[in-house]
Amino acid sequence: MNEEIRDKIYEFLKSLSTEIDVLYHVDIDEIDLSDPYESIYNMIDDDGGFDVDIIYYQNAIEYLMKNDNSLYDSLAVAYEYGYTCNNLNSEILASLLASRKSRENFYNLQNKIDDFFEEIKSELDNIEEDEEI
16 A cells, blocks of 8 residues: 555544544554455454443443433443343443443444545555556
8 A cells, every 4th residue: 555545544544533542443554445444443342442441430420320320221231241230330331331332433433434445445446557557
């Protein structure tokens, strides 16, 4: 991949509106251009980039009050991960819910990511055609 394309990808990833430091978790040279969103998502996930730790009881309670005051969503996430009631506390519930929201927020960027990489693939195709001439 040429430097100009690499720089465009770098700037695009840097500009994504997400709380995740995408550039910290993603190796630009390892992005699968045939399925860029999934490739980027997996790199972030494998590196623990979606994991949010909410520590201290007060912070956890405040987060849960703001985002899930019935505890319905956070308990559902805990159940999905195999937690039982005796393994739960407010910090775990808040962290699980925040991590789920982090994944969901990133999912909302899928079309933007895929569209950008379609343009990149077109540019790369044009570069290859020019080099053949």
